Amino acid sequence: MSVDYSKYLRNEKLPLSWCPGCGTGTVLKALLIAIDELGWKKDDIVLVSGIGCAARGAGYVDFHTFHTLHGRAIPAATAIKMCHPHMHVIVFSGDGDMMAIGGNHFIHGCRRNVDLTLIVVDNWIYGMTGGQYSPLTPTGSKASTMPRGNIDPTFDVVELARGAGATFVARGSVAEPVLLKTYIKKGLAHAGTSVIDALSNCHVQFGRRNKLNDPVKLVHHIKDSTVRRSAMAKMKPEELAGKLATGIFVEDTSKKEYTRAYRELVKMAQSPG
Numbered sequence: 001m002s003v004d005y006s007k008y009l010r011n012e013k014l015p016l017s018w019c020p021g022c023g024t025g026t027v028l029k030a031l032l033i034a035i036d037e038l039g040w041k042k043d044d045i046v047l048v049s050g051i052g053c054a055a056r057g058a059g060y061v062d063f064h065t066f067h068t069l070h071g072r073a074i075p076a077a078t079a080i081k082m083c084h085p086h087m088h089v090i091v092f093s094g095d096g097d098m099m100a101i102g103g104n105h106f107i108h109g110c111r112r113n114v115d116l117t118l119i120v121v122d123n124w125i126y127g128m129t130g131g132q133y134s135p136l137t138p139t140g141s142k143a144s145t146m147p148r149g150n151i152d153p154t155f156d157v158v159e160l161a162r163g164a165g166a167t168f169v170a171r172g173s174v175a176e177p178v179l180l181k182t183y184i185k186k187g188l189a190h191a192g193t194s195v196i197d198a199l200s201n202c203h204v205q206f207g208r209r210n211k212l213n214d215p216v217k218l219v220h221h222i223k224d225s226t227v228r229r230s231a232m233a234k235m236k237p238e239e240l241a242g243k244l245a246t247g248i249f250v251e252d253t254s255k256k257e258y259t260r261a262y263r264e265l266v267k268m269a270q271s272p273g
């Protein structure tokens with residue numbers, strides 16, 4: 001992945017505020033390389049985020065950007081896409097922001113099939129706000145608000161997105177960044193709502209409470225916790241226990257994209273008779 005991605009950054013904003021070794025930078029780099037490979041112009045891209053560590057990505061990229069309220073990135077992105085259908089609109093935010101506070105917006109965003117790419121930087125915790133558990137914190141893991149271990153079951157982002165109607169759904173991880181970039185690129189090119197669950201390491205807020213406070217150790221843990229979808233058929237149920245599958249799970253081009261459907265409706269309403 002040898003791309004000069006600095007041309008996509010607001011270099012005057014550097015250095016990044018992310019902790020050294022944070023996986024968010026890897027996810028952002030995968031996104032920038034995917035954009036470079038697609039040959040998109042910076043002026044045609046809008047990156048929208050909510051609040052949190054990952055959401056700070058909106059401050060660093062040299063696109064049109066909108067850093068919104070906590071959890072509200074998807075409705076803002078939807079409004080931007082409705083008004084500017086030619087723009088490529090991307091939501092880049094964390095699991096706390098998109099799956100908890102913005103969970104309602106997530107399911108309705110997927111349901112409508114607006115041409116948005118939703119990148120969930122899924123590090124299993126609220127990072128910036130103090131290490132509180134999120135709906136993606138693994139059951140049994142510790143968080144500042146679950147110091148004896150999380151008793152909640154977790155959402156499966158892939159199944160939630162699929163069930164809500166997203167027409168492209170993939171999961172990758174920072175342990176396999178080239179594959180992650182491939183999934184993001186396919187999601188960006190997809191005309192409809194695409195969701196990429198990007199498993200990422202927060203060794204500071206998640207890791208230090210769970211004996212994984214070294215970024216390399218946590219990335220290895222993420223690798224060990226995942227299995228490529230293509231390899232699953234040959235594996236025994238006991239080998240698959242507790243693993244998250246990575247790969248592309250949904251790629252559906254049959255459903256009409258929302259901004260197109262809306263414009264057709266307006267044209268129909270305005271036509272005489």
Ligand code: SF4
Binds near residue numbers: 023024127128
């Ligand atoms: S707190 Fe976690 S998610 Fe936030 S910058 Fe540090 S390592 Fe990354």
